Amino acid sequence: MESDNLTKLDDKKYEWMQKKRNQKSSLLKNCVMAFLFGGGFCVIAQGYKHFITSGIGVKFLGELDEAAVSAHVALFMVFLGALLTALNVYDDIGKHAGAGSVVPITGFANSVVSPAMEFRSEGHILGVGAQMFVVAGPVIVYGTFASVIVGLIYYLVSRG
Amino acid sequence: MAVKCGNNTIMLERPVHIINAACIVGQKEKEGPLGQYFDRFEEDDFNMDTWEQAEARFVEETYRKLLSETSGINEAGVDCIFGGDLLNQCMASAIGVKKSGRPYLGLFGACSTMTESMLVGSLTVDGGGAKNVVCITSSHFCSAEKQFRFPLELGSQRVPSSQWTVTGSGAVLLSSEGEGPRITCVTPGVICDYNVTDTNNMGAGMAPAAASTIMTHLADTGRSPDYYDMVVTGDLGSIGHALCKDILKLHDVNVTDGLYKDCGMLIFKPEQETCSGGSGCGCCASVFSAYLYRLLKEKKINKLLLVATGALMSPVSAKQGEPILGVAHAVAIEN
Structure with a gap:
């Protein structure tokens, strides 16, 4: 039974009408912007790496081995992402950068800090604490799960 | 009294006048094409602590503005308030009208709530159950984003087909007496x-x-x-x-x-x-x-x-x- 009076409209026809009217974002522009901004974050990270492994950086931190350098750079980028989020800047970057600001580790920091800020009004336990990983949670859960699967396959393959 | 006409339409028999209307909007709305018509806007959300409180304040202030700008009616003259918003359990409307001391009926029709409230309100007046009713709805960009989308500071892109929730509240006063459309x-x-x-x-x-x-x-x-x-x-x-x-x-x-x-x-x-x-x-x-x-x-x-x-x-x-x-x-x- 028809639930309304639109006798000439059905799901299929409406889907086709929507396709005709839909506006898509420009794929080329999005790709270029993502490349530029994503690359920009990498350049910043690379610059920081140079800084801590040369001249003044070494004076402050001492000689670091490769693992320590990687950890340092990651920490710095997470801090940068969190800081820019707190300063209300990261979402403005994200508007133009798209995937360019989501994919780098700064985007991960942004996905944790932004809900923490958003839900502060609901208290530290049920607000900040409970909601902080509302965006990043799935990434952590399925990232861990995927690593277990890959580890299992690696174990089986390397045994054989 | 109202009579049914055709399948779903209801014709009102008694006059139900919209004797006044009021609204308060946010900064972005004021900067829009209708800016000159918005006689009051708020750029700082009334300095409230949370967005939900801010939205409730929009409701409260709009209700006050409506009554203060309507001559010949005082708080006690409002027989009923029909209101609603987008937040869970119509939180903003309830908090916003709590000080009015008038009967309140919360409605939810998502973004259709304004005409839903006018529809129910006008039928109530037409039926003789009320002389003056207020219909009021609100929404707030930040509280709606929080409830329906992602945190505000999350750096995500908007899709061209998405829409921007209006920050503001609007209200009308329906009456069986007086002038107005x-x-x-x-x-x-x-x-x-x-x-x-x-x-x-x-x-x-x-x-x-x-x-x-x-x-x-x-x-x-x-x-x-x-x-x-x-x-x-x-x-x-x-x-x-x-x-x-x-x-x-x-x-x-x-x-x-x-x-x-x-x-x-x-x-x-x-x-x-x-x-x-x-x-x-x-x-x-x-x-x-x-x-x-x-x-x-x-x-x-x-x-x-x-x-x-x-x-x-x-x-x-x-x-x-x-x-x-x-x-x-x-x-x-x-x-």
Whole structure:
């Protein structure tokens, strides 16, 4: 039974009408912007790496081995992402950068800090604490799960 | 007393006048094309601690503004308040009107709540159960984003078909006595489901409902679209507006762009980066209270069909893959 009076409209026809009217974002522009901004974050990270492994950086931190350098750079980028989020800047970057600001580790920091800020009004336990990983949670859960699967396959393959 | 006319339309018999209207909007709305009509705006959310409190304050201040600007009526003269918003359990409306000391009936019709409240309010006045009723709705960009989308500071991109929730509240005072444009007939809408599941394309979800209600209204009353000086849908945005016109055309109902407008398109200009246009209970409420009501008062238009549209969905229904259900309620307002 028809639930309304639109006798000439059905799901299929409406889907086709929507396709005709839909506006898509420009794929080329999005790709270029993502490349530029994503690359920009990498350049910043690379610059920081140079800084801590040369001249003044070494004076402050001492000689670091490769693992320590990687950890340092990651920490710095997470801090940068969190800081820019707190300063209300990261979402403005994200508007133009798209995937360019989501994919780098700064985007991960942004996905944790932004809900923490958003839900502060609901208290530290049920607000900040409970909601902080509302965006990043799935990434952590399925990232861990995927690593277990890959580890299992690696174990089986390397045994054989 | 009101009489049923055709399938769903109800004709009011007694005069129900919209004796006054008021609204308060946010900064972005003030900067939009209707800026000159918004006589009061708030740039700092009343310095409230949370967005929900800010939205409630919009409601409270709009209610006060409406009563203070209407001569011959005091707080006790309001027989009932019909209100609603987008937040869970209509939180903003309840907090906003709690100090009024008047009976309050909360309504939820998503973004269609403004005409839903006017519909219920006008029938209450027509039935003689009330002399003066206030219909009030609100929405707030930040509280709506928090509830329905992602945290504000999350660096995500908006899709072109998405809409921007209007920050603001609008209210009208309906009365059986006094002067002002009359609500002459109302058409409550049926729920339309055309399997739209994209929550970033609410306009497409609501367009069939708008078209359906407009067609029912015209068929029930035997009127043609040009009986009205203006037919205005709630908040379909540019994509929904185009789709609604397509659907009407498909059913041989022709409306021109000059006649048929949409509140979501009226309130923002494209440069404001609001994608497809405005939405939220505050959209139709503020556009009607500030702009359309004024056009009626100044007799620039004499017959208006206001059709607010709502997407009946919740974050839960969306996550469970339920389609977006559209609904639209029409209110005919005439001088």
